Amino acid sequence: MDISELGEFALIKHLTEKINLKNPSTIKGVGDDAAVIVPAKEKKTLVTTDLLLEGIHFDLTYVPLKHLGYKAAVVNFSDIYAMNGQPRQITVSIGISTRFKVEDLDEFYSGILLACDKYGVDLVGGDTSAALTGLTISITCIGEAETPVYRNGAKETDLICISGNLGAAYMGLQLLEREKRVFAANPDSAQPDFKGKDYILERQLKPEARQDIIRLLAEKNILPTAMIDVSDGLSSDIMHICEQSHAGCRIYEDKIPIDYQTATMAEEFNMSLTTAALNGGEDYELLFTIPLADHEKVKDIEDIKIIGHITQAEAGLALVTRDGQEFTLKAQGWNSIS
Amino acid sequence: MDISELGEFALIKHLTEKINLKNPSTIKGVGDDAAVIVPAKEKKTLVTTDLLLEGIHFDLTYVPLKHLGYKAAVVNFSDIYAMNGQPRQITVSIGISTRFKVEDLDEFYSGILLACDKYGVDLVGGDTSAALTGLTISITCIGEAETPVYRNGAKETDLICISGNLGAAYMGLQLLEREKRVFAANPDSAQPDFKGKDYILERQLKPEARQDIIRLLAEKNILPTAMIDVSDGLSSDIMHICEQSHAGCRIYEDKIPIDYQTATMAEEFNMSLTTAALNGGEDYELLFTIPLADHEKVKDIEDIKIIGHITQAEAGLALVTRDGQEFTLKAQGWNSIS
Numbered sequence A, B: 001m002d003i004s005e006l007g008e009f010a011l012i013k014h015l016t017e018k019i020n021l022k023n024p025s026t027i028k029g030v031g032d033d034a035a036v037i038v039p040a041k042e043k044k045t046l047v048t049t050d051l052l053l054e055g056i057h058f059d060l061t062y063v064p065l066k067h068l069g070y071k072a073a074v075v076n077f078s079d080i081y082a083m084n085g086q087p088r089q090i091t092v093s094i095g096i097s098t099r100f101k102v103e104d105l106d107e108f109y110s111g112i113l114l115a116c117d118k119y120g121v122d123l124v125g126g127d128t129s130a131a132l133t134g135l136t137i138s139i140t141c142i143g144e145a146e147t148p149v150y151r152n153g154a155k156e157t158d159l160i161c162i163s164g165n166l167g168a169a170y171m172g173l174q175l176l177e178r179e180k181r182v183f184a185a186n187p188d189s190a191q192p193d194f195k196g197k198d199y200i201l202e203r204q205l206k207p208e209a210r211q212d213i214i215r216l217l218a219e220k221n222i223l224p225t226a227m228i229d230v231s232d233g234l235s236s237d238i239m240h241i242c243e244q245s246h247a248g249c250r251i252y253e254d255k256i257p258i259d260y261q262t263a264t265m266a267e268e269f270n271m272s273l274t275t276a277a278l279n280g281g282e283d284y285e286l287l288f289t290i291p292l293a294d295h296e297k298v299k300d301i302e303d304i305k306i307i308g309h310i311t312q313a314e315a316g317l318a319l320v321t322r323d324g325q326e327f328t329l330k331a332q333g334w335n336s337i338s
Helices: A008-016 A065-081 A102-119 A168-185 A198-205 A211-219 A234-245 A260-269 A273-279 A292-298 B008-016 B065-081 B102-119 B168-185 B198-205 B211-219 B234-245 B260-269 B273-279 B292-298
Strands: A026-028 A035-037 A044-053 A086-096 A122-130 A135-145 A159-163 A226-229 A247-252 A286-290 A304-312 A317-320 A326-328 B026-028 B035-037 B044-053 B086-096 B122-130 B135-145 B159-163 B226-229 B247-252 B286-290 B304-312 B317-320 B326-328
Touching (some): A008 A122, A035 A086, A035 A122, A044 A065, A044 B086, A044 B135, A065 A102, A065 A226, A086 A102, A086 B135, A102 A122, A135 B044, A135 B086, A135 B135, A159 A292, A168 A198, A168 A260, A168 A273, A198 A260, A226 A234, A234 A247, A234 A286, A234 A317, A260 A273, A286 A292, A292 A304, B008 B122, B035 B086, B035 B122, B044 B065, B065 B086, B065 B135, B065 B211, B159 B292, B168 B198, B168 B273, B198 B260, B226 B234, B234 B247, B234 B286, B234 B317, B260 B273, B286 B292, B292 B304
Parallel strands (some): A122 B044, B086 B122, B247 B317
Antiparallel strands (some): A026 A035, A044 A135, A044 B035, A086 A135, A159 A304, A247 A304, A317 A326, B044 B135, B086 B135, B159 B286, B247 B304
């Protein structure tokens, strides 16, 4: 169905009528000039926002709209977890060209709502607009935290920890881009065989935010001194922590956790695995620092790896390679600007 | 200067280094995964968001970027006032094509920061992205209210009030569009003479939000039963109140406040003045209902006019014209979808 058949007000009603508010803090969701939230006592409010543009951040030739909605929501939740918080509400604004039908938006919103259900978040507002070209998505997430963790608290000797593994989302993207080129060159080619590559594809197309790590840290009574989520790549993100903490770091290449599928794919593409892990981005893992005294608490947690430690600022940002050489880490965003 | 010369991180630093945080509730602004706010005790948090796209919501051939920034911020503040709240923080996300230079963004942000200064709001975050075409702006505003006023509380016999006047922003837009056409047809034509048209141009290019009306209502101890800001036009906006309040209304054409410049311009364009007031939109005036018993309190306030009253739902949405005829109001958004 064409969106113009519905009109703006009916479209908003259609897209939002399936929303069930879950959080006691959500007093009023969609449908007024603003959403109304009762903040929990003794908690601080967190606000983060992301802009996603077709052709820059996503390619609809291989990204299903439902996955896109899911990912768009999850990357915002990830920013809230990176503050040691819990996401509670989101607003979703979209700009849509006439190429999109009501059914497309249904797919997109079903992904958003799936993510909201999984992470306990309420969709409370947004904006809907015609667009001259493509799809524009802007999401703002509101969360809460008793003790926010910033990027600026890392101290010399602190251990640098990372959850999960790095580089998988980037290798997933390389694979999808290759198959897109294959298909463009030969539209009659068979469906690509993605067997054994499901993990890296899922990391790219339907990433998860590390709610579980925040819970685990609280259970183990570990309060990170600094934290960030890995969206631009380990290099950029550790640089943010070091810069704001006025500190340096030593990262050990052989400690960086890499999944088997990521390694296989990098070999197939003849790419440097470490470059993928350092600069790939979109991992949405949590990168954090803890006092050296907390070493015992983390050393046996399977999904958290210690990859280095914080040094004096004068020591700079060092990567120690497998063969013992030392390089300076360079910040490199995901795109020149993204 | 080309934005690519700076890169993302330096650009963000450049755009945000002039920010002075004003609100005690703002604990952490730009520079981390999320902004941190300490909500005031006993107050509710309000969240509203707007997406503005070049070619749909604004035309840079006649809108200066500084004014655009100012307006983009103010229309969000207006939504917070329409909830009987005070705006406190905003996040600003922009998508920018290579056509824009660093100096353009400086202009845009100077408008945003001017609005923030005037209304006591802190710029606390955002996102910056490359875009394939044009300028994309997404703003989210966080506010607070002790007693939010919704759209759904209007009761039969309540008086319908409007601040300021209607239709001016729409006539300002008509004027700008005409001059654009004149210039397109004859690029050597003289600069247009806007003398005596400054008010309608300002209403279109640099509107204000009615912070003063919210203050006045509090001073006079008037709590509206329902409120909305006029962004789509009186017809649509009174319809939102009536629909959500399960009520009808009677609006009197001769009571609708219109500025002299608006009337003159409508005559020059041979347009219906009432249509401009009903469907023009972008007035950002406050439309609200109050109990009949509060009549004495508002009747002498110069900048608030009573334009009708709330009826039973069965009576529908009636416009009573100057010659006593009755029409049904039709909702008509600003664009088919905007």
